Amino acid sequence: MNVDDSVVKAAGLRNRGKLQKVVETGALVFSWIVMGMYAEVPGPTLIDLKYRLNTGYEELAAALSARGFGTFPGCIVGGLLVDKFSGWSHLMVALTLDVAAVAVVLMPWVPNVQYIWMLCFVSGFVQAIHNAAGTRISLNIWKDKSASPLILVHLGYGLGSFLTPLYSDPFLGEMIQNTRDSDITLNDTNNFRTTSISPDRSEETYYITNSKIEYAYAISGIATASLSVAYFVFQMIENKFIKQADINSVQNKKVENELRNEIAIRKEKELARDKESELRVKIKDGKCNKLKAMLQMINPASCAKGRFWYGFSILSSMFFHFGNVGGGQYLVSQFVRSFSIDQLKFSSTDGTMINTSYWISFSSGRFLFFVLAKWVSVKVLIFVETFGAMCCAVVMAIFANDNSIALWVLIQLVAFFWGPMWPTGVAWTDYHMESTGMGMASQMFGASVGSIFHKRLNGYLYDNIGQVTYLYHVTGSAVFGF
Template structure:
């Protein structure tokens, strides 16, 4: 049990997952993202019912739902630390977070208070943030320089869950009926009523009561069931991690807190370039998540309140958006294979801007135009998030803290956009949604172009790392010639007689 044994152990450690194992693990991760879509986008089709449950207005219920983004902010900050420090337990992290997300989803619709509802959504968002960082790190680790396409596939799962959930919720939603008071008022009051504004001439009667606790229960159970796969990977899955990346550092080489948060760590020592990239990516994700959030949450309410659609038709419109959203992420998955990420991100953002302009021109008072233009809107804005991650990983190394920083931008954007639209939707009317879409898409395009400008002259970071690795072995070989016997692996593999897990 000498040097040969340690050499063999060291070689075994270097073996990574096969292509089939990578694909299977990616599919399981896509399932986790589908659960996120189910549990967190259920608030879109149920927004009016949640408002009724809490007996409040759109501004207050929007603030409650925005708790998800605040929680996402917390989860992203906490997740970056946990992922870097507890790298071996990423699968267990995802499993536990899915379990807790499902539990809080079941509790949420039973809350009669906006404050309690806000807290429950904060907790769900926290678990989403941790899952996001752990899952994306696993994808980047598995696929390395080929991660752009799998990253789009990963986020496709969110879209799949999101377009399924309106159909799960729809049978349990309240059905309103609008009664014209002019037809039910006696003649002596007609003179007074006809001088009243239109909103006071109608009242709403619910012919079918809300039972939204059932769809929340269904999506919670699905999340818990999905978590079992990650429990299996943690305790029984072999070769499901890439050992070349998965924390095989010597204990003496563990990074300090200063090194973890230093942009130079992710940018091959170029602190100014790394800082510029991360600041722009932060602002990019602020817009990408915020705009995506308001359209998904408010399109159903807009269709009912402004265009007079009934609940079923508005739910189908919401479903159409999420189907288009999923199609956009699938299309991104395909196009990322053949189109450079620098070009792809610009095409997606520009398409979103054109769609937002067309919505403002044609769909303000036309339900058919809204049905048609919702499709390109969903297709173009969907891949902006995974493209941002793929673009960032192409230029700088995405550590746990690096991913955290991007997600913090997205979380802050989600909170800000939801609070702003909730306030102005009540005070200025439903068309606020379209005005905010224009602002969102213009800023998103601006930051996408700035990212490409600042990275001009910078190539693929993976090729740069490979070139560095080719130089280092040459130096090591000279050192090896000056000694007798094979290299000492004792610093990597524990001595015989101990558990040699890495």
């Protein structure tokens, strides 16, 4: 039985009972938790990964930025799939979780950064589809009351990212500078060596011992793949509604076809004469209709009630907003542990703890603004978030370059205000225009550009100018966001 697009879309937009809404929303929260686990695991393991691959931060940051390159086609494919097959969104999430699980498990086993680039590209590609399909599921469930549920769902990302440093810490290696008293067996697969240039331009050799980060990546992969089972089950439930909707559609079409056949028989003789010319016209019209449908799908007016320039201005604003928020988020989270160890000489455990506390504050911000979203306008929320992040980042750049306590305190405030910016931005967009698949794709497209820009720039500045540039980069991103 062939199921047309309208049937699939209608099934996806069906009304759900309260219990089913809660269960599906809970599953979405868990899907964002595992998204945080597979996307953010390079953060706490960044130093180990650098030493294991015997490379620098600039090269590794460039490889990790491939996630942004993967998001480019992922945005387009995800937007088209969500628009075309809204009723199959659960299947999309399930498949993307499985692919992401394979990519993250392979990451610590590759021999060089080129393979890291390829795996991050794949991970970014499926993450974009995961984001688009998951957001569509949430909008289908809650419709015009989606602001608070969206923030709650995105809270899951912070929770997953908070868990990542905790289960990664036991498997992180210990960094040791080469000395005469060092007794390290380099044949051990858990010991790695690298050479770096100190501020006085002299060469220093470091070792990292007892690194077993492959276990941390395996935990992320197993959790991600396990959740996909639930989404396969959800899709099976959805298919029942699709089949029922298809049966109703077939019955309606049968009646319509009978009427059309009666009219067609009467006009058969007249149409026979012009059959050849009519066929040419139909082929031409069919091509035109397909082209119009494709152009309509990417037309900003399609999600702004026919107002092209209004839709274009909203999508453009959101492109820059999500580019700065998404890229800046990766910048702040994935380098905070490295900065604390390299610049402020934190121990490995303390570096992990500040990374963990960052995600606690990040998640706390999302939760608080999730509550506030029920009574406060999204326009007010987005102003408070961007202004708060900017003020805290400026103060952090002034005081935290040589003060560990200042870093501990101020990075929490930055995370608190940064956390809810993404879901609030989604809700703000949905408030002003219909959130179509291509509209969500433009958000992810902006995030991918921002991720590439921030990671590559910070990797270059960090290696070639100094670790303190991390603070200035975070501040610049926060100021631009406001």
